[in-house]
Amino acid sequence: MSDSEEPQQKTVIGIAFGNSNSSIAFTSPDGKAEVIANEEGDRQIPSVLSYVGDEEYHGAQAKSHLIRNPKNTVAYFRDFIGKSFADIDPTYAHSSAHPIQHETGVAFSVEEKAGAEPSTLTVSEITTRHIRRLKESAADFLGKTIDGCVITVPTDFSEAQRKLLSEASKASGLEVLQIIQEPVASLLAYTAREETSHPADKTVLVLDIGGTRTDAAVIASRGGLFTLLATQHDYELGGRHFDDALVDHFSKEFIKKHKVDPRENERSLAKLKLECEATKKTLSLSNSAQISIESLAGGFDFHSTVNRLRFDLLSKKLADQIVGLVESVVKKAGMDLTDINEVILAGGTSHTPKIASRIQQLFPSTTAVQAPSTNPNALNPSELSARGAAIQASLIAEFEAEDIEQSTHPAVTVTPHLAKAIGVVIHSPEGDEGKAEDKVYVFLDAETAVPARRTATFVGTQVGGDVLIRIVEAKKESVDVTPPKEVKEKVEGADEDDEDDDDDDEEEEEEKVIKRVTEVEKVIAEALLKDVKKGQKIEVMLNVAGDLTLTVTARVVGGKGGIRGTVPG
Ligand code: ATP
Numbered sequence: 001m002s003d004s005e006e007p008q009q010k011t012v013i014g015i016a017f018g019n020s021n022s023s024i025a026f027t028s029p030d031g032k033a034e035v036i037a038n039e040e041g042d043r044q045i046p047s048v049l050s051y052v053g054d055e056e057y058h059g060a061q062a063k064s065h066l067i068r069n070p071k072n073t074v075a076y077f078r079d080f081i082g083k084s085f086a087d088i089d090p091t092y093a094h095s096s097a098h099p100i101q102h103e104t105g106v107a108f109s110v111e112e113k114a115g116a117e118p119s120t121l122t123v124s125e126i127t128t129r130h131i132r133r134l135k136e137s138a139a140d141f142l143g144k145t146i147d148g149c150v151i152t153v154p155t156d157f158s159e160a161q162r163k164l165l166s167e168a169s170k171a172s173g174l175e176v177l178q179i180i181q182e183p184v185a186s187l188l189a190y191t192a193r194e195e196t197s198h199p200a201d202k203t204v205l206v207l208d209i210g211g212t213r214t215d216a217a218v219i220a221s222r223g224g225l226f227t228l229l230a231t232q233h234d235y236e237l238g239g240r241h242f243d244d245a246l247v248d249h250f251s252k253e254f255i256k257k258h259k260v261d262p263r264e265n266e267r268s269l270a271k272l273k274l275e276c277e278a279t280k281k282t283l284s285l286s287n288s289a290q291i292s293i294e295s296l297a298g299g300f301d302f303h304s305t306v307n308r309l310r311f312d313l314l315s316k317k318l319a320d321q322i323v324g325l326v327e328s329v330v331k332k333a334g335m336d337l338t339d340i341n342e343v344i345l346a347g348g349t350s351h352t353p354k355i356a357s358r359i360q361q362l363f364p365s366t367t368a369v370q371a372p373s374t375n376p377n378a379l380n381p382s383e384l385s386a387r388g389a390a391i392q393a394s395l396i397a398e399f400e401a402e403d404i405e406q407s408t409h410p411a412v413t414v415t416p417h418l419a420k421a422i423g424v425v426i427h428s429p430e431g432d433e434g435k436a437e438d439k440v441y442v443f444l445d446a447e448t449a450v451p452a453r454r455t456a457t458f459v460g461t462q463v464g465g466d467v468l469i470r471i472v473e474a475k476k477e478s479v480d481v482t483p484p485k486e487v488k489e490k491v492e493g494a495d496e497d498d499e500d501d502d503d504d505d506e507e508e509e510e511e512k513v514i515k516r517v518t519e520v521e522k523v524i525a526e527a528l529l530k531d532v533k534k535g536q537k538i539e540v541m542l543n544v545a546g547d548l549t550l551t552v553t554a555r556v557v558g559g560k561g562g563i564r565g566t567v568p569g
Helices: 059-068 090-095 123-142 159-171 182-191 239-258 266-285 308-314 316-332 353-362 381-396 401-413 485-492 496-500 502-511
Strands: 012-017 021-027 033-036 049-052 055-058 099-102 105-110 119-122 148-153 176-181 202-209 214-222 225-234 288-297 300-307 342-346 368-370 421-428 437-444 452-459 465-480 514-532 537-544 550-556 563-567
Touching (some): 012 123, 033 123, 049 059, 049 123, 055 059, 055 123, 090 266, 105 123, 148 182, 148 381, 159 176, 182 214, 182 225, 202 316, 239 266, 239 288, 239 316, 266 288, 300 308, 308 316, 342 353, 421 537, 437 452, 437 465, 437 514, 437 537, 465 537, 465 550, 514 550, 514 563
Parallel strands (some): 012 148, 148 176, 202 342
Antiparallel strands (some): 012 021, 021 033, 049 055, 099 105, 202 214, 214 225, 465 514, 550 563
């Protein structure tokens, strides 16, 4: 084939569209996803548009206009897409253009041109303008026209919201190939790094702590397919609340010195908020940070410092709330903390070291917590959604529209899966200690996507005779086997006076020993293999079809025939 006949490769990008920030990413020819900086060098591009004179500002430039020109600066609008005015929470838009009621839902009244009447910009129109700017930044960076994109949204985005987002993007000249869920994108960003085409089966919790909200999701990753098991959201918990903790702290200091409360003046408050956000980010990297604001309020400048310990104390309640959210999503998934193999911390606020350490303390040490402060190889939490979206975009770029609909979409969301683990119990008349015992072998973990098939061989009997095989539904349970305190004290000669010491309590929590045991819940089928010779191997194969019908085959290895049975799903 000559060069001219080669099919033209499409240029596609991934877009993470948040209430606070958006980012764009592309996949390089070697398959690595990279986040693109806009013309100002920002990879986290504030989802903000501001109108000053005849100019439209976007991103960080627009965000800085929240101080001088808040009425014509539109921010925090993503969650308003497809919502009626009565259903939105306008709190976050308090210090920017106020949302107003409109026949299509929500809009903003903005002076777009100097001296002209304010125009009414619907949320869809603002979204179109925002995506257009993101598309232009990507095109500038890559030096190519962008043919399509994959956009990430939270798991609670409705079909109607997705449709409107797609239309808004199309109106900007950017075709949406697919809209995927944020936690799935974060998980994709990590699994794409694994150098195997068969990623290990695991249960992952994605905790996304953004600017205005926190979302948690439990996802089963089985045989490379993802199944969303449970989600939980907190719409009043995000980076903004951490900023507010600092705003209150510094305001008190300012009042003490100057008898003026900077929170009472809109402009002073906007200045303080922006600086507190920057101070908070510094504290993620170093132990102390300075804040310096000229003419903060009443004509007084403000200079101060804060250390990480103080910040952690000021934001302790917020960290407690995050821990609570994690516990509740795990419970909602019908699991306990020890069932989670990996926690992925996503969203800008996940840079906060204290949050990562609180999450690490919550889980057993065997659970990997992916965050910059707990794992030096962790990916940047602010970039996960965009990277995942870019990876997905490059995977489906050449697909036909209906193939995207039919194959990729259900694969990451609604794949049928096993509600319970399925195992095999082999009755052994002479167990490890010479006594009769039942041994449970889990073949298929709960949440395994179907169809699935597993085969295993066992030694049937050490003495010869009939072997009873039972196929069961099983449940893995955690049992606390931590030695009682008195026993431990005796062994270690611990000092009782230490009991009230907080640090010691924390250490004890870390020493907790949890063991996993498999409990049989229900027998689904039984098979009897007759006259099995001493030491002969038995092969059992379980096959679960897409409709959950289970087929069991058992045979003596090397023997003739076998048993086969089917149990409807
Ligand atoms: P949402 O939709 O919840 O508003 P988002 O997805 O738009 O969030 P993100 O970029 O994930 O936004 O998160 C933004 C938040 O992360 C902001 O509050 C920002 O201050 C915070 N953040 C960013 N970097 C850091 C850092 N290094 N340390 C602490 N917080 C940070």
